[in-house]
Amino acid sequence: MGPPPAILRAPAHRIPTLWALYRPLLRAATAAPLPHPHRRALRKHVRDEFRLSRNLGNLDRIRARLRDAEQLLHDLDCAPHSHSHLSRLRALASHLVSRPRPRPPTPPLPPSSTCIHRKPTPRPSILHATHFHPPLVRTRPQPLALSMLIFRRRQAAQKRFDRLAQARELERVARDVEREEGELGMLRGASGQGQSGGELTRREPAGEQGEGERWGDEWRGWIREAREKELTEQRRNELRIPPDLFRRASALNRQRERNSAEAALRRKQKKGREAAQGQPGAAGRAGGEAGQRTIRRP
Incomplete structure (x- = not known):
């Protein structure tokens, strides 16, 4: 095997390379989220590895040691509680701080509010309809x-x-x-007088009512x-x-409601025709009648 390249033994290259890798490893090992004995053992392991690799001259072994050191530094920096990991999270989540807060959803209406707009529904009476108690028509609400x-x-x-x-x-x-x-x-009075009547009487003070x-x-x-x-x-x-009286009363009530609805519809149609034809309405007729009733003085 030939001699190692001269660049590996040059102080201008060797010292900055080892120092740039050795110092971050020591800092990461000291700040690792581990118990104190484990951090101390990890720091000692980094020092021993660099001390044993100080005189290596084989290029492949030096490259393998540097690769292992870089991987260890990357694992320590990517730990969940490391400073680098938190810095990256802050950089990625910085836009969430400036983002406007979403509007809370509109709460649904309470169920009781829907009963106000619901038409009352007749229910059976809780009491029988008699001549003294009219039928109680139950409605909701x-x-x-x-x-x-x-x-x-x-x-x-x-x-x-x-x-x-x-x-x-x-x-x-x-x-x-x-x-x-x-x-x-x-007993009241003599001892034999109380039993002569066959009933027991209450003893009353003198002057009070309630004899016997x-x-x-x-x-x-x-x-x-x-x-x-x-x-x-x-x-x-x-x-x-009787039930037949109930049926007759119900039929009369329905007929009265229909008559009221038809009368209201006729009044509405009449007002619509008057407005379409341009005839004076009720206000104009009332004003004319008031003018006719006015007494003219000489």
Whole structure:
């Protein structure tokens, strides 16, 4: 093998080439995104490789060492957290900063807003139509007055049920009190007068009304009133409107709506003809009538 080319041993070429490759390798090995022991081992490996290759004279071996060093430097520079990699990303993404921000999409309308423009649709009534309760035509959206009417009916019924349950509970307590008074003999007046009538009476203080009144009579009156009202409601619910009357009323309502629509269409056509023929409208006729009614003074 012949001697190496003189250019490889010339200091003007050898020192700048090795220094331009050695210094970036040391910097990249120090700033590599690796643990501290790994960075220290990588830095030591770069130094050892350059120290062992310092006296090489074979052109192929020198070219192979330089190629490996360039590849190592390229791998370190292209690491995800390297300075070169971040610089390239900033250069490529610089146009995104000056780009105008896109307008956010228009949010869709809420589903409830579509109900405003929708025609109300009649629904079956929740109550049977009777002579005392007219048919409640359900519509979507439901009017506030109809909602409050249903709420008040349910509230009144619930109050009646609660009062009935309270009266039954108090009436049971009154029976217990009567039984205890009968067992202890705490009756009004003499001890034998209370049982002569066959009923237990409540002892009242002097001067108060209620002679002969039993314990719980007030609550028993609540129970009777609630029962009578319930029977009245049942009798009213049985007085239902016959179906043929429903059909006749529906037919009359449809006929009235058709007549109103036809009358509105005729008025619109009449105004259109008057405007086309140039005849005076309602304002002109009204002005003429007002002029005729004016009283001329001498």
